[in-house]
Amino acid sequence: EIVLTQSPGTLSLSPGERATLSCRASQSVSSRYLAWYQQKPGQAPRLLIYGASSRATGIPDRFSGSGSGTDFTLTISRLEPEDFAVYYCQQYGSSLLTFGQGTRLEIK
Amino acid sequence: QVQLVESGGGVVQPGRSLRLSCAASGFTFNNYALHWVRQAPGKGLEWVAVISYDGNFKYYADSVKGRFTISRDNSKITLFLQMDSLRTEDTAVYFCARDPGGLTRYYYFDYWGQGTLVTVSS
Numbered sequence: 001e002i003v004l005t006q007s008p009g010t011l012s013l014s015p016g017e018r019a020t021l022s023c024r025a026s027q028s029v030s031s032r033y034l035a036w037y038q039q040k041p042g043q044a045p046r047l048l049i050y051g052a053s054s055r056a057t058g059i060p061d062r063f064s065g066s067g068s069g070t071d072f073t074l075t076i077s078r079l080e081p082e083d084f085a086v087y088y089c090q091q092y093g094s095s096l097l098t099f100g101q102g103t104r105l106e107i108k
Numbered sequence: 109q110v111q112l113v114e115s116g117g118g119v120v121q122p123g124r125s126l127r128l129s130c131a132a133s134g135f136t137f138n139n140y141a142l143h144w145v146r147q148a149p150g151k152g153l154e155w156v157a158v159i160s161y162d163g164n165f166k167y168y169a170d171s172v173k174g175r176f177t178i179s180r181d182n183s184k185i186t187l188f189l190q191m192d193s194l195r196t197e198d199t200a201v202y203f204c205a206r207d208p209g210g211l212t213r214y215y216y217f218d219y220w221g222q223g224t225l226v227t228v229s230s
Contacts, residue, residue: 035216037153044203044220045153056218088153092215095167097143097155 002027002093004100012108019076021103023089028069033092036065036074040085110134110219112204117224120194130187130204130221138182141207144189146200161211194228201225
């Protein structure tokens with residue numbers, strides 16, 4: 001099973017700042033099968049990025065994804081108040097889907 | 109618009125069974141694979157199972173294999189999760205989610221339901 005480790009666990013930033021979230025895999029992951037989600041309290045997750053770098057429909061261009069192999073990054077260029085939430089990376093490989101443990105992005 | 113609405117959650121004793129449903133609308137149901145994903149209270153996300161567009165391919169997480177059964181009724185535009193031999197560690201919100209791969213599978217989730225809470229407790 002591929003384990004995804006997200007860092008940091010919690011990120012405290014102010015609106016307007018840049019956020020960089022990391023997702024590291026225990027084995028190489030095909031970029032085709034790496035996605036990012038945003039989840040707010042009491043809500044279902046929302047797809048942000050698929051294929052490591054493609055934005056989902058309706059996602060603002062301040063969200064971007066990058067990376068390959070075992071290291072992937074979600075970047076939010078200028079934080080808006082509605083961006084403070086928990087973010088998960090997710091991969092598919094060897095017939096199993098796994099999620100990272102999440103990064104909580106909180107207002108500083 | 110695409111909508112997924114789960115139902116069937118509740119409180120159940122360990123060892124008992126429960127059946128979840130997910131009613132879909134706003135897309136051609138029998139053209140997409142579907143998944144169940146769960147989230148224990150205050151915890152992260154865990155993938156549970158996937159079923160192909162026609163129901164002929166099913167795959168499960170090791171944690172539920174042999175106890176849970178995913179199925180679908182394309183005539184009723186509904187996804188199901190039969191959960192048997194429930195354990196306290198199965199307590200979670202269960203989400204159904206669409207795989208955007210169409211007749212294939214991309215193994216990520218573009219639309220999610222709001223979830224239904226299953227509590228396993230004596």
